[in-house]
Amino acid sequence: MNKSDILEKFGEKIKEYRKQKGFSQEQLAEKANLHRTYIGMIERAEKNITLLNIEKIANALDVKITDLINQQ
Amino acid sequence: MNKSDILEKFGEKIKEYRKQKGFSQEQLAEKANLHRTYIGMIERAEKNITLLNIEKIANALDVKITDLINQQ
Numbered sequence: 262m263n264k265s266d267i268l269e270k271f272g273e274k275i276k277e278y279r280k281q282k283g284f285s286q287e288q289l290a291e292k293a294n295l296h297r298t299y300i301g302m303i304e305r306a307e308k309n310i311t312l313l314n315i316e317k318i319a320n321a322l323d324v325k326i327t328d329l330i331n332q333q
Numbered sequence: 334m335n336k337s338d339i340l341e342k343f344g345e346k347i348k349e350y351r352k353q354k355g356f357s358q359e360q361l362a363e364k365a366n367l368h369r370t371y372i373g374m375i376e377r378a379e380k381n382i383t384l385l386n387i388e389k390i391a392n393a394l395d396v397k398i399t400d401l402i403n404q405q
Binding site: 265267268271309310311312313315316326327330331 | 337339340343381382383384385387388398399402403
């Protein structure tokens, strides 16, 4: 799957907020009730994430989904 | 899969914009390059949509992704 722009931007946003909150990938995965390697794959845009998992990550980061998705 | 709030709200938003634009479900699916029954399933919150398909639908409706996802 060649990397798509929106998945790359989304991955960068997750990484940015995660670091802001001081979480490791594993800590964020645990908080979001996702597999511990999943966050790394999302940050590297290797997964086409679903809306329910976007919601889980937004809640774990205590941000709004719209904070994670900005579309020019 | 019991219907989740965010998928239901998302489905309602798609329907609202689709009707505003005067598209049938099949016309929107064709414009978004998705299977013709897919839009109906999304509107009924029967599918956990992916970010790439959210982007396809937003582009087909000529709206921003953030217009389709509002989180209280």
